[in-house]
Amino acid sequence: MQFKWIPLVICSIALANSQDIKSVCTFAHDKLTYLCSGIKGTFPSMFYGAYNIKCAGCEIPVFRSGTFPTSADVPSFNLSSSGIQNITSNAFSMLTKLRYLYLQNNNISGIEPGAFRGLTQINELNLEHNALTHITPGVFDGLKALAVHLSHNNIVEIPGGAFEQVDQITTFNLSFSNIAILHKDSLKGLSTMEILDLQFNKICYIPLGMFQYNDLLKGLDLKGNKLRNFLPGTFSGLKRLLTINLANNEFSEMDPSLLLPMASIYYLDISRNNLFYLDAQALRQAAPTLKVIILKDNIWDCAVLTNLVKFFKTVGIDTFGTGEGWYDVTNINGIMCSMGHVNYAMPFDLYIKKVKADSEKSVNYC
Ligand SMILES: *[C@@H]1O[C@H](CO)[C@@H](O)[C@H](O)[C@H]1NC(C)=O
Ligand SMILES: *[C@@H]1O[C@H](CO)[C@@H](O)[C@H](O)[C@H]1NC(C)=O
Ligand SMILES: *[C@@H]1O[C@H](CO)[C@@H](O)[C@H](O)[C@H]1NC(C)=O
Ligand SMILES: *[C@@H]1O[C@H](CO)[C@@H](O)[C@H](O)[C@H]1NC(C)=O
Numbered sequence: 001m002q003f004k005w006i007p008l009v010i011c012s013i014a015l016a017n018s019q020d021i022k023s024v025c026t027f028a029h030d031k032l033t034y035l036c037s038g039i040k041g042t043f044p045s046m047f048y049g050a051y052n053i054k055c056a057g058c059e060i061p062v063f064r065s066g067t068f069p070t071s072a073d074v075p076s077f078n079l080s081s082s083g084i085q086n087i088t089s090n091a092f093s094m095l096t097k098l099r100y101l102y103l104q105n106n107n108i109s110g111i112e113p114g115a116f117r118g119l120t121q122i123n124e125l126n127l128e129h130n131a132l133t134h135i136t137p138g139v140f141d142g143l144k145a146l147a148v149h150l151s152h153n154n155i156v157e158i159p160g161g162a163f164e165q166v167d168q169i170t171t172f173n174l175s176f177s178n179i180a181i182l183h184k185d186s187l188k189g190l191s192t193m194e195i196l197d198l199q200f201n202k203i204c205y206i207p208l209g210m211f212q213y214n215d216l217l218k219g220l221d222l223k224g225n226k227l228r229n230f231l232p233g234t235f236s237g238l239k240r241l242l243t244i245n246l247a248n249n250e251f252s253e254m255d256p257s258l259l260l261p262m263a264s265i266y267y268l269d270i271s272r273n274n275l276f277y278l279d280a281q282a283l284r285q286a287a288p289t290l291k292v293i294i295l296k297d298n299i300w301d302c303a304v305l306t307n308l309v310k311f312f313k314t315v316g317i318d319t320f321g322t323g324e325g326w327y328d329v330t331n332i333n334g335i336m337c338s339m340g341h342v343n344y345a346m347p348f349d350l351y352i353k354k355v356k357a358d359s360e361k362s363v364n365y366c
Contacts, residue, residue: 113138160185252345
């Protein structure tokens with residue numbers, strides 16, 4: 001009973017000494033959390049122990065190495081919506097036991113190299129919904145993290161060598177940004193990365209050799225980009241890849257040999273492209289480990305789709321996956337197909353119109 005009061009007592013002593021009388025950290029027993037409010041400059045120097053910290057109504061334009069001045073074993077630091085614009089080197093060096101660092105919904109546009117140096121036990125570093133337009137090479141130097149979330153920024157480019165000195169990032173989420181420019185060495189240093197999420201960016205080109213450093217990668221999400229084709233060797237290095245998502249891109253042909261390097265591939269999503277032809281046999285030969293291929297929302301004609309589904313069925317590959325389908329137009333198990341012949345790429349909305357019109361025309365009234 002008695003020990004519960006210790007943090008409070010120390011907190012008020014620290015308060016009395018603090019220059020900024022409005023910045024207060026109070027201890028919430030039920031959440032084992034210090035709630036710090038109104039922090040503008042630095043956090044009060046006080047005992048934080050191994051409790052969580054959450055900032056509320058803070059306004060910290062630049063988070064620098066002195067901003068958090070006391071060494072502590074804080075496991076979770078919630079700095080979301082704290083008006084942060086910049087983070088300088090070694091900003092969190094007093095908090096080496098951090099496992100959760102929440103920096104989402106700030107206005108962060110600049111992070112200096114080594115900003116997260118010293119953080120080697122991170123489960124989640126969250127930088128979602130910020131204003132980053134570029135990745136400064138070295139930002140994650142020395143960081144060891146199970147997951148880094150950078151989605152919903154405005155990042156345009158991943159410079160070569162940007163992550164060379166990263167200790168470890170297992171899941172890297174770079175989705176929903178503006179990434180268009182990638183380099184051969186963009187992913188160098190991420191040798192233990194297992195999941196890479198690049199969905200909904202503006203990628204139209206992947207340089208040869210980009211994945212050569214990532215031979216532990218298991219999941220690659222490239223959905224919702226502007227990819228039209230791949231050079232042979234684009235995916236070289238991805239021997240352990242299990243799932244790849246290429247949906248919502250712009251290719252009208254798919255050369256199955258692009259799957260050749262993927263010795264373990266299990267799941268391939270090529271839905272919502274402009275495919276009207278696919279060499280199923282070559283695909284099977286290139287990827288004998290494949291178990292699921294998602295085909296929907298391409299511009300299939302029903303004869304082509306029937307053959308594809310038949311073939312994949314005989315070799316034990318599921319073509320339907322889960323999720324909704326088109327059941328009120330001509331389709332196979334919800335995969336829309338056209339009764340008329342399709343032998344050229346056409347815009348998807350035009351194709352839908354055609355299928356709908358054909359479907360209505362062919363209803364047999366009796
Ligand atoms: C962090 O704090 C924000 C409010 O400032 C809250 O919405 C969010 O849920 C908190 N995150 C976690 C993981 O506690
Ligand atoms: C974000 O920061 C920029 C300066 O970097 C500033 O002009 C802008 O008003 C800020 N936006 C918000 C929502 O605070
Ligand atoms: C934050 O960093 C950006 C880009 O490095 C810089 O232009 C800006 O002046 C910095 N803002 C503050 C408040 O230091
Ligand atoms: C990456 O972030 C996006 C947006 O927050 C989310 O939808 C997606 O599930 C995340 N991916 C992974 C692998 O965590």
